[in-house]
Amino acid sequence: MTVSELQTVLHEIIAEYFPNTLIIWAEQRKLVKPSGTFITLKLRNFTATQHSIKVTENDAPVSYKPSKMMLELQLFTHGNDEQIAIDGETVTISVNTALNDIVDLTNFLTSDYADAYYTKHDISLRPEGDAKDVSGLLDTNYEYRAMQEYVVEFMQTANGLAGITRKDWKPTASGGGTKELASQEVENLDADSIDIKNNF
Numbered sequence: 001m002t003v004s005e006l007q008t009v010l011h012e013i014i015a016e017y018f019p020n021t022l023i024i025w026a027e028q029r030k031l032v033k034p035s036g037t038f039i040t041l042k043l044r045n046f047t048a049t050q051h052s053i054k055v056t057e058n059d060a061p062v063s064y065k066p067s068k069m070m071l072e073l074q075l076f077t078h079g080n081d082e083q084i085a086i087d088g089e090t091v092t093i094s095v096n097t098a099l100n101d102i103v104d105l106t107n108f109l110t111s112d113y114a115d116a117y118y119t120k121h122d123i124s125l126r127p128e129g130d131a132k133d134v135s136g137l138l139d140t141n142y143e144y145r146a147m148q149e150y151v152v153e154f155m156q157t158a159n160g161l162a163g164i165t166r167k168d169w170k171p172t173a174s175g176g177g178t179k180e181l182a183s184q185e186v187e188n189l190d191a192d193s194i195d196i197k198n199n200f
Contacts, residue, residue, distance in 0.1 A: 098146035
């Protein structure tokens with residue numbers, strides 16, 4: 001699993017709980033600012049084991065490397081309107097539900113239902129630290145905001161001799177990799193043929 005594939009998997013399970021809520025990755029830009037409840041996600045702090053589990057599948061080398069990232073989830077909400085009686089008059093007040101709502105989400109993400117989903121995709125997720133009410137710290141357009149971090153563990157997969165072989169291969173968005181590297185095979189590897197030029 002790549003980091004991009006992990007993003008898709010995490011977005012999918014959170015959207016299962018919030019089917020009508022806008023869920024975006026924090027780095028996405030040029031979006032119209034939402035007016036209703038929305039969630040931002042951010043993956044950070046990638047770590048992996050030094051050594052991988054190396055196997056051969058379909059006559060090609062595959063490396064499996066246990067990996068871990070932090071998922072930061074922020075929930076922005078306008079809360080809930082409630083009516084109370086004051087001096088015989090009915091008054092509508094706004095109630096901060098951000099912390100309650102994010103705790104309820106965490107209950108879902110740590111449920112047996114979610115565990116079955118994680119098993120299907122070979123990942124695990126657990127909350128890390130406290131659920132925090134961070135209302136008013138950054139965004140004054142939203143009355144209420146809460147944040148929770150999660151530890152996500154997954155199996156990073158590197159295919160091929162150069163570790164970058166993928167179906168429908170193309171360079172990374174940053175221009176990394178070449179088709180020649182992606183198509184390298186074990187029997188084609190010759191130590192004398194490797195020529196890395198120093199461009200410094």
